[in-house]
Each structure stands twice: as C-alpha cells, then as structure tokens.
Amino acid sequence: MARYRGPRLRVVRRLGELPGLSRKTARKSYPPGQHGQARKKKTEYAVRLEEKQKLRFNYGLTEKQLLRYVKRARRAVGSTGQVLLQLLEMRLDNTVFRLGFAPTIPAARQLVNHGHITVNGKRMSISSYNCRPGDEISVRDRDNSRQLVETNLQYPGLANVPTHLELDKNKLTAKVNSIVEREWVALNVNELLVVEYYSRKA
Missing domain, CATH: 1.10.1050.10 (Ribosomal protein S4/S9, N-terminal domain)
Known part of the structure; x- marks a missing residue:
C-alpha cells in the first residue's frame, strides 16, 4: 500500500x-x-x-x-x-520535525529527501535513518537551505524541543543526546x- x-x-x-x-x-x-x-x-x-x-x-x-x-x-x-x-521517534524525518526545522513530518521528509539536512557532516537524504545518541544534525551550509529552515523555525509544529535533543538556533545545528523518553512522545x-x-x- x-x-x-x-x-x-x-x-x-x-x-x-x-x-x-x-x-x-x-x-x-x-x-x-x-x-x-x-x-x-x-x-x-x-x-x-x-x-x-x-x-x-x-x-x-x-x-x-x-x-x-x-x-x-x-x-x-x-x-x-x-x-x-x-x-519511530528516532527516525530522521521525525527528529527534524521535533527540532522545528519543518512544520510537519511530511514537510520534514521532503526537507531530508531534497538534501537540506546533514548528519555528522554528511548529507543525508534517507528520511528513515535511525538517529543515535551522539549524532549531530545540521542544515546544509547553503542559502536556500538555511532560509527555508529559518522560516520554519519561526512557526514550529510543536512548541517544545524534547529533552533528548539539543538545539542551537543560531548555527542551525542540533545534537541527539539520548533516546527519547515516553512522556515526550x-x-x-x-x-x-x-x-x-x-x-x-x-
């Protein structure tokens, strides 16, 4: 299906x-x-x-x-x-959504598929990638990628970033510190x- x-x-x-x-x-x-x-x-x-x-x-x-x-x-x-x-929560598309880089998970999937996101410095276009503690997620250093994410960050899908993620809005980078806890789903x-x-x- x-x-x-x-x-x-x-x-x-x-x-x-x-x-x-x-x-x-x-x-x-x-x-x-x-x-x-x-x-x-x-x-x-x-x-x-x-x-x-x-x-x-x-x-x-x-x-x-x-x-x-x-x-x-x-x-x-x-x-x-x-x-x-x-x-499911540790999928890359969901993590990008929870960071506020995209307003919904389908929008986050599109962001990943179009190559706007990097994981540990490498461009990642697989939205089902399983994020692990220690992974660094960032926006590609290109004007259109940064502009797209900065616009989305003004109106994030969910207000709070979960505790297992650490976000730097100025640099548009984030770090996965641990596995998500049940109460943050x-x-x-x-x-x-x-x-x-x-x-x-x-």
Missing part, C-alpha cells in the same frame, strides 16, 4: 489530533461521512485498528514499514510498545493496543 497522499483533515477528524500529519485542527468533533454522528459502539478490533492507524498516519509510514518496525521492537529488550515508539496513542493488533494478526 502506497503512502497516504489524500486529504489530511479527513484523517484528523477520524482519528483525533495527529501533530505530525497536520497543524490544522478539525472544526467538527465527529468523524467524517454520512454516518459520522451516528456511529455504533466500536468493537475491540476497531479500537486496536484505530490506534495502529494513528501511528501509521502520524509518522507517514506504509503498512509494510510499520510491520517491520513492530518486528524490530519485538526482538529488542524491554517493553515492545515503548521500543516501537522510540524507533507528542502523539496521544496507546502503543500496547498496537502491539496487540499485530500479535493477533501474526
């Missing part, structure tokens, strides 16, 4: 606030569609599916990519749900239900 490129507010209305997908908030509090206001009680499967879809749409992943992350999280030591969130999601969704399918 290809990456979602349809109307974002429709997804926000259906799943709730997704800070990585869009900065806009839905004016209507009920889901879209003819029966949006008259929805029946959700089944257990529907609740798990909804939580999984939140992760998919917020981080801009395909189903195949998310399944791969779940398998990696299962192999790692610790709580599978927490490790899954850490893997901006998305309101129950990761255990996502793990349960995949454990029942596998």
Whole structure:
C-alpha cells in the first residue's frame, strides 16, 4: 500500500489530533461521512485498528514499514510498545520535525529527501535513518537551505524541543543526546493496543 497522499483533515477528524500529519485542527468533533454522528459502539478490533492507524498516519509510514518496525521492537529488550515508539521517534524525518526545522513530518521528509539536512557532516537524504545518541544534525551550509529552515523555525509544529535533543538556533545545528523518553512522545496513542493488533494478526 502506497503512502497516504489524500486529504489530511479527513484523517484528523477520524482519528483525533495527529501533530505530525497536520497543524490544522478539525472544526467538527465527529468523524467524517454520512454516518459520522451516528456511529455504533466500536468493537475491540476497531479500537486496536484505530490506534495502529494513528501511528501509521502520524509518522507517514506504509503498512509494510510499520510491520517491520513492530518486528524490530519485538526482538529488542524491554517493553515492545515503548521500543516501537522510540524507533519511530528516532527516525530522521521525525527528529527534524521535533527540532522545528519543518512544520510537519511530511514537510520534514521532503526537507531530508531534497538534501537540506546533514548528519555528522554528511548529507543525508534517507528520511528513515535511525538517529543515535551522539549524532549531530545540521542544515546544509547553503542559502536556500538555511532560509527555508529559518522560516520554519519561526512557526514550529510543536512548541517544545524534547529533552533528548539539543538545539542551537543560531548555527542551525542540533545534537541527539539520548533516546527519547515516553512522556515526550507528542502523539496521544496507546502503543500496547498496537502491539496487540499485530500479535493477533501474526
């Protein structure tokens, strides 16, 4: 299944606030569609599916990519749900978004793909790159790259930079100090239900 490129507010209305997908908030509090206001009680499967879809749409992943992350999280030591969130949060596109270099994760992905970002002094165009503690992320020393990021920094997607990141706004550089902690994950999601969704399918 290809990456979602349809109307974002429709997804926000259906799943709730997704800070990585869009900065806009839905004016209507009920889901879209003819029966949006008259929805029946959700089944257990529907609740798990909804939580999984939140992760998919917020981080801009395909189903195949998310399944791969779940398998990696299962192999790692610790709580599978927490490790899954850490893997997704430490992606380069999400890190660029959390630093305020881009207003949304899709915009951050475009910034990375177009070669505006460097990691440890080398140009990095792979948005799924897994940032590690000690990595230095900076904007390429070109006028259009710096101008683009400086404009975005005036209106960041999220107000606060997480504690695992250290940002120097003047030099447009940042350092990854550690792995992200659970309380700094901006998305309101129950990761255990996502793990349960995949454990029942596998």
